Structures are given as structure tokens and as C-alpha cells.
Amino acid sequence: MIRRRIFQAMFASAVALCAFSGQASAEALDDILAAKVIRIAVPTDYPPFGSIGADMQPQGLDIDMARLIGKELGVRTELVAVSSANRIPYLQSKKVDLVISTLGKNPDREKVIDFSGAYAPFFMGVFGVKSATVTKPEELSGKTVGATRGALEEQELSKIAPADVTIKRYEDNNATVAAYISGQVDIFASGNAVAAVIAERNAARAPDLKFIIKNSPCFIGLNKDEPKLLAKVNEIIAKARASGESEKMSQTWLKAPLPPGF
Amino acid sequence: MIYKLQFADLLPYWDVLVRGFVFTIALTFVSTLSGVMVGTLGASARTFGPRWLSALVSAYVELMRNTPFLVQLFFVYFGLPAAGVKLTETQAAFLAMTINLGAYSTEIIRAGIEATPRGVIEAGISLAMTRLQLLRYVILKPAFQKVWPALASQIIIVMLGSSVVSQISAEDLTYAANFIQSRNFRAFESYFVVAFAYLMLAILARAILRALGHRLFPKA
Numbered sequence: 001m002i003r004r005r006i007f008q009a010m011f012a013s014a015v016a017l018c019a020f021s022g023q024a025s026a027e028a029l030d031d032i033l034a035a036k037v038i039r040i041a042v043p044t045d046y047p048p049f050g051s052i053g054a055d056m057q058p059q060g061l062d063i064d065m066a067r068l069i070g071k072e073l074g075v076r077t078e079l080v081a082v083s084s085a086n087r088i089p090y091l092q093s094k095k096v097d098l099v100i101s102t103l104g105k106n107p108d109r110e111k112v113i114d115f116s117g118a119y120a121p122f123f124m125g126v127f128g129v130k131s132a133t134v135t136k137p138e139e140l141s142g143k144t145v146g147a148t149r150g151a152l153e154e155q156e157l158s159k160i161a162p163a164d165v166t167i168k169r170y171e172d173n174n175a176t177v178a179a180y181i182s183g184q185v186d187i188f189a190s191g192n193a194v195a196a197v198i199a200e201r202n203a204a205r206a207p208d209l210k211f212i213i214k215n216s217p218c219f220i221g222l223n224k225d226e227p228k229l230l231a232k233v234n235e236i237i238a239k240a241r242a243s244g245e246s247e248k249m250s251q252t253w254l255k256a257p258l259p260p261g262f
Numbered sequence: 263m264i265y266k267l268q269f270a271d272l273l274p275y276w277d278v279l280v281r282g283f284v285f286t287i288a289l290t291f292v293s294t295l296s297g298v299m300v301g302t303l304g305a306s307a308r309t310f311g312p313r314w315l316s317a318l319v320s321a322y323v324e325l326m327r328n329t330p331f332l333v334q335l336f337f338v339y340f341g342l343p344a345a346g347v348k349l350t351e352t353q354a355a356f357l358a359m360t361i362n363l364g365a366y367s368t369e370i371i372r373a374g375i376e377a378t379p380r381g382v383i384e385a386g387i388s389l390a391m392t393r394l395q396l397l398r399y400v401i402l403k404p405a406f407q408k409v410w411p412a413l414a415s416q417i418i419i420v421m422l423g424s425s426v427v428s429q430i431s432a433e434d435l436t437y438a439a440n441f442i443q444s445r446n447f448r449a450f451e452s453y454f455v456v457a458f459a460y461l462m463l464a465i466l467a468r469a470i471l472r473a474l475g476h477r478l479f480p481k482a
Binding site for chain 1: 336339340341343344348351428429430431437440441444445
């Protein structure tokens with residue numbers, strides 16, 4: 001008899017616990033609005049998306065996006081610095097409400113978290129000096145292109161470039177950048193973040209995007225089954241796009257307009 | 263866990279390996295010729311030249327012998343374009359290897375020259391030899407005889423050191439290994455084959471240099 005009563009009590013409390021946690025996850029947006037604070041995971045080791053500025057404060061495109069979301073929701077933004085390895089665990093363990101950390105979409109990630117619409121461009125492309133007239137892989141014919149050996153964009157470029165393109169394969173990203181800045185190559189393949197950093201530090205040889213090799217825009221990550229939060233975040237992104245705020249962020253941090261079709 | 267070697271994965275890249283092999287041989291051959299030439303001139307200038315020239319040569323030798331080869335290479339390839347001198351990666355590799363070997367061989371050959379007793383040179387003068395004859399037969403030939411093994415070792419060291427030219431995208435043997443393993447992820451096999459190729463090259467170069475030494479500078 002006593003045994004049975006203990007079992008009933010345990011069962012009841014288990015049910016109550018489930019109901020409680022279920023409620024908490026379904027109302028993330030309400031929780032945020034009630035607490036008047038949104039916790040957002042951002043990078044601090046990946047300029048120009050997120051880095052620590054001279055004033056010791058985080059800065060970058062992801063940081064601006066995070067602050068914009070806080071502002072639109074009318075709550076305080078609490079930035080949480082994460083690395084690219086732990087950003088999804090931070091979200092899953094509910095230490096943060098959103099992840100804004102150059103997160104790309106792939107099927108494995110889509111199994112565990114939800115994604116908003118794209119908020120910033122992120123791509124591998126071929127960049128070069130303004131005078132180089134190249135708009136597609138075929139037009140690289142006879143030209144010399146620098147790339148980092150073994151990097152995704154180098155492997156893709158090796159596949160799509162015509163046979164008479166000379167691909168100079170450097171040991172690492174820094175050597176590729178040095179080769180471009182020193183004028184050893186006028187065209188190179190890299191990510192848009194790298195091109196932005198070059199433009200920032202070396203305006204005289206600011207690289208122009210010639211064409212995109214592989215597109216993998218950034219999405220905001222959030223926990224599954226948060227329809228209200230997802231809808232709100234998407235609304236904010238759409239509004240930023242329409243008002244020119246996204247374009248401004250791209251110009252400020254990526255030193256380039258949003259690519260066509262973004 | 264026992265790693266299973268799969269050399270067959272390298273076969274599709276045999277042309278990259280062969281090109282790298284040929285490049286390393288050519289690079290070593292040409293920069294050995296030019297480097298030893300620089301060394302001979304440098305050693306002669308340092309021993310017999312006017313004081314300013316001697317000082318200049320020793321500054322060059324100290325600069326080259328006390329900085330890493332990789333830094334010299336980066337200086338030539340990435341640094342010189344800022345001064346308006348733009349060299350391709352192949353030219354930069356040749357130049358860096360020449361000035362590097364030139365500095366070391368200056369020191370080696372100078373040691374040989376200084377080991378020549380003063381009396382021998384005076385004997386040459388008393389035979390009414392011209393300065394050029396004196397330098398060639400009395401000073402340089404015995405000097406090379408003495409230091410040839412040391413010089414040969416230095417040439418091998420420079421050849422093995424040439425592996426870093428892959429850093430500036432020159433397509434040598436090491437580049438071939440790096441390239442292949444970035445494609446098929448068979449790092450062990452790629453570096454195994456290339457290490458073996460370097461070993462063979464070094465043994466071959468040593469044999470050739472020894473034969474050359476016997477022929478050019480026979481022991482009296």
C-alpha cells in the first residue's frame with residue numbers, strides 16, 4: 001500500500017516536472033520579454049563578424065545584428081562569447097536564446113536546431129584587383145590565381161577553372177593574403193571575411209568580388225519548437241533588409257555591398 | 263590499431279610527383295653552380311680584396327648565416343615587390359638558395375684559402391706567375407681540394423633545405439607531397455614516398471659530388 005503511494009507521488013511529480021519544462025521551452029519569446037533581456041551567443045575571435053575592439057568591447061557584424069534584435073524586441077542584449085565548437089551546445093543547454101555566430105546551415109545541424117532566414121552573406125569567391133576583368137570561371141583563362149592549398153575554395157577552383165589557369169597554391173591563408181598584398185598575384189580565391197579584412201587594412205589593394213564559388217550565408221540559430229521567437233527574429237531580419245540596415249552592416253563590416261541575389 | 267598503407271592512392275598523382283622531383287633537382291643544380299661561384303668570389307674578395315670589400319662580404323656572410331632560410335625566402339618573395347622587384351616563385355627560390363649557399367660556401371672556401379701556407383704563395387710569385395694564375399693554381403685549387411667534402415655536405419644541406427620553397431607555391435617535391443595529401447588525405451604515404459625520394463637524391467648527389475671532386479681536384 002505504502003509502496004503504491006510512493007509510486008503515485010513519484011509519477012505525479014514526474015508529470016509536473018515534464019509539464020513545467022515543456023511550458024518553459026514553448027514560451028521562450030515570452031520569457032525573454034518578461035525578463036527584459038535576451039542572451040545571444042556571438043563570436044569574438046572571427047573578425048569582421050565578431051572580435052574584441054580597442055575599447056575591449058565586442059564588435060562586428062554579428063554583434064551589431066545581436067544588438068539590433070535586442071533593440072527591436074525592446075529588451076537588453078546580453079552578449080555571450082562562444083567559440084565555433086561550443087556555439088550549438090550553448091544553445092541546446094539554454095545558456096543562450098539565440099546564436100548569431102556565422103552559423104551555416106547543413107542537414108546535421110537542422111536535426112538539432114532551427115534556423116532563421118539568412119542575415120548576412122558568407123561565401124567563398126574569387127577576388128581581385130579592380131582592373132582584373134573576370135566575371136566567371138572561364139574568364140580566368142590564362143591568368144594566375146592564388147589560393148590556400150587544401151582549402152575548400154582551392155579544391156573547388158581546381159575543378160571549375162579552365163586548364164590554362166595557373167593556380168598558385170600557398171601553404172596557409174596568411175601566405176595567400178601576403179601574395180595578394182605584395183602583388184605576386186592579382187587574383188585570389190578566399191572567403192568574403194578574408195577579403196573584408198584585406199580591404200580594411202590595405203585600402204590600396206581592396207579586393208573586388210569577381211564571382212562566387214560556394215555560397216553559405218549566415219543564419220541565426222535557435223532552439224527547435226520556438227515558433228513565436230522564430231517568427232519574430234525573421235520579422236526583424238526582413239525589416240533590416242527592407243530598411244537598408246543589412247546593406248549598411250555589409251558595407252561597414254564586409255566592405256562590400258550585399259551580393260546580388262542575397 | 264595498425265595503419266594500412268595504401269600507396270595505390272598516390273598513383274593518380276604520379277605526374278605531380280615527377281614534376282616536383284625534376285624541379286628539386288633543377289633548383290639544386292642551378293643554385294649549386296651559382297652559389298659556389300658566389301662563394302668563390304666572396305672568399306677571394308674577403309681574403310685578398312680591399313678592406314671595404316672584405317667588410318662588405320663578411321657583413322653579407324654574417325647576415326645570411328644568422329637568419330633562417332625561410333625568412334630569407336619570404337623576404338625575397340613577399341618583401342622585394344614593395345621595392346619594385348617582383349620575382350616569380352621559381353626566381354625567388356633560385357635567388358634565395360644562391361645567396362644562402364653563397365654565404366656558407368664563402369666561409370668554407372675561405373677556410374681552405376687560409377689553410378694554404380704563405381710559403382707556397384711566395385713560391386708561386388717567385389715562378390713569375392700572373393695574379394690570375396696564382397689565384398687559380400696556387401690558391402683556389404688546393405683550397406677546394408681541402409674543403410671539398412665540407413662543401414659537398416653544405417650543398418646537400420641546401421638541397422634538403424629547399425623543401426621550404428613550397429611555402430611560396432614553388433612546385434618542388436615537398437609541394438607535391440603537400441598537394442597530394444590535401445587531395446587524398448594520405449599524409450603518411452605521401453610523405454613516405456617524398457622522404458624516400460629526398461634520401462635517394464641526397465645519396466646520388468653525394469656520389470656525384472665525390473666523383474666530381476676526385477676528377478676536378480685530384481689529390482697530388
